[in-house]
Amino acid sequence: MSLERCLSFSRATLRSVCFTKQHLQRCVHICVRRSSTMSQAALPILSVFPSRALVDEKFKVLVENLPPGCPVTIHSLHHSEDQDYWEAYGHYISDDRGKVSVSDDLSFGGTYTGKEPMGLLWSMRPVLGSRKGLRLRKMNVCTPMLMDISVYSRHDGFRDQAPLASVLIERWYMAPGVRRIDIRERGVRGTLFIPPGPGPFPGLLDMWGGGGGLLEYRSALLASHGYVSLALEYFSPGQLQTADLEFNYFETAFNIVKDHPQVMPHRVGIFGLSLGSIVTMALAVESRIVRPRCCVCISGNHCFPPGRTLAGITGEVDMNYDKVRVDENNYHIWRDVGLAIMKEPSSKLDMGKINCPILLVNGHDDQNWPTVESAEDIAEMMRAAGKEHLLTRLEYPDTGHLIEPPFSPHFRATNFIVNLTKEKVIMLWGGQTKPHSDAQEDSWRRILTFLQQHLYCSPSPKARL
């Protein structure tokens, strides 16, 4: 049996775990040798349940049939849409029955330690040699994220050999039956996601932040949880200043959701992150056209200068740009810009005027914006107006600005184009990986509960948990 035949059979298999030709050849050699020498040895069995899941679902990773007390490394690898490789791994020791259960056992090293059922996902980071400042975001939500989960023998130097076993898993943002519809109407640009089933459903207007563009993944996930969700595009990356956007753009977007035949018109909420949060709060407080049923604001603030245009926001940032600091790595820290802006009362929305429940989710280590200070101020305003019963605050220690859906890797600092200067910088978002990941997991669960409580009707007080 020739090496060529080996390679041609194995190429497809090993492409995802061996990304160099040399590594590929080594794997095949080892495979052939192993076959003939291992006639008595047990074959390790690796399984991940479920193998196809939504991105916010947990999985169980199990290795069986190992020798007892055997050191192994469990490794995850993802090849992103941007062609970067992301990985995570944990060092484990099999028990007396030759089993390793990632959900139950402790990792003794790697990209995460301790008992971490989902560590193989949230602790992922770009492999050595990757470009700097990367962020992992799925742009095409109609296909799943593919991950190779492998088990290697040993801890140190585990990469020197082919894995003992490897499986492929799928992580989806869209549940089966969720429909994706391009929206280009009434001047609004976005993507609408509709859950399966007859409906009617509650609705959500979903907005991301200052990076711009059209990010669909959170809306797809919200639709998978039963909400008609509109991912809104409101400016192109780097184009915030010239974005010809009036407040009315967002009101129209809200109404597109509200007017949809499968949406319950009185149960439409707004979901925003960062800049999207500002818009969310502005709509809740100042709009005479829309009445959101509830709001979720992640890493947001209530600073919206008079005039209420997005260009106005950049104007304020411009004026305080001298407050931008850099850290020892030359990463941009913008939180002092935010603190300066907050000192100007006319820059702030009067949150006392809000009439719907609002959930604020923030990180104490947010280096991009003083979101916790903003939340304090919002709480003050609402207390003074007798509205504090509408406010829920979630604030997490050592958590940064980019609070994403659970099990997403933590991005402490990533590439960003500054709208004002068109500079490419690395923006420091903050957070320490483990606490930040805990915050992502915890906040998502609470966000879903909050949305369910306010947007899905409860038939009787007794039924409310």
Place this chain on the structure above:
Amino acid sequence: MDRKQCCVKLSVQPSRGLMDEKFIVLVQNVWPGFQLTVHALHQCEDGHSWEAFGHYAADATGTVNVSEDPSLGGTYSGVEPMGLLWSLRPVPGSKPGLRMRKMNVQTPMEVTISVYQGHQTEGFVDQVPLAGVLVERWYMAPGVRRIPITEGGLTATLFLPPGPGPFPGLLDLWGGGGKLVEYRASLLASHGIASLALDYLTPKITIETRKMVGIEYFETAYRVLQQHPQVFSSRIAMLGLSFGTSITLKMAAYSEVVKLRCAVCVSGSHVQPVDGSVEQILGYFHKNSGKTRFSDENEAIWRDLLLPIPTDSSLKVDVGRLQCPLLLVVGEDDQNWPAYESAMDMKEMMERAGNSHLLTILSYPNAGHLIEPPYTPHARSSFFRTVNAREKMMALWGGETVAHSRAQEDAWRKTLVFLRENLF
């Protein structure tokens, strides 16, 4: 309460699962005590619609959990987490004699799970449900590779698990209906076994030459598997159902080429002319077709064709010669083959020969002939044509649905354990 229940939350987890995985169906946000029907609808590849449903009453928190709460009626009753799948049956008005089999394993089986108000038994298609979700059931795990095999004149499909290997191998044989049936092999590959689904009654070579294959065909299949660079050449098993059992036992006991690590025989028999070719074995069965009986519904009962179990040793595979572990799976209500009687006879033969420590028998009361992967709807009878018959007949397979479905679930789990113990 007549007021329409709104905002019902229905979820199924996982929404994308393998065929042999369980799911949890949860209905939330209904009124406490609310009566509802959870309904499953599936349109199979040949266009027929299948449905199942259970009647439930919500608890004090307004929740129904199909895995924990009892169905009060419908196509299944009691606490049945997977009843919505295994009790699927053709919708009213369908043709008789249908059987559900997925031929394209690269796409999932799609099932729509819905909630309807009240305890309904019919007319689902005319009503708007309170909620509905789509569930995918896959025969192939992500990363499993499907490779058509034509070398050596074979008509087969190889399913390779993901990963570098090497993997244990398995030859997968179905029964007298022929065709290339892939779904069990793809499911086994999803469990880490490189599995070759083999068409041995209607392969291309038989269609073209009008001649049935010989023993060398199976030996070629074994060799193809053995020589694959990602297959562990000394860890190959064989799994046969019905007539596939006849071939499996023959290979296991007599072949010089095929050296099995273990064998699984489902719903079959060792009774066959020992020196016969495939064609001659089929001919032997046909010779006895006068013993066919018919049920009250005119369904053909073929179990008597091989009864009584012969005492003549030239008419049964000498299982005393076996040197590998053997798992026999039989349904005691098998109306198609005398699988139970054969299993008892094999046990006796092996006890006399001193190799009965290799034998495990799983015998299920009230289970029929078609012991399929778990949650496959039970077909007590269906239209069937053996390859050498001229026309389709209604064949009685046997089995009572609940017992048969439990048998499928249990047998599959134990088969996987058996394969794991012997191959890994």
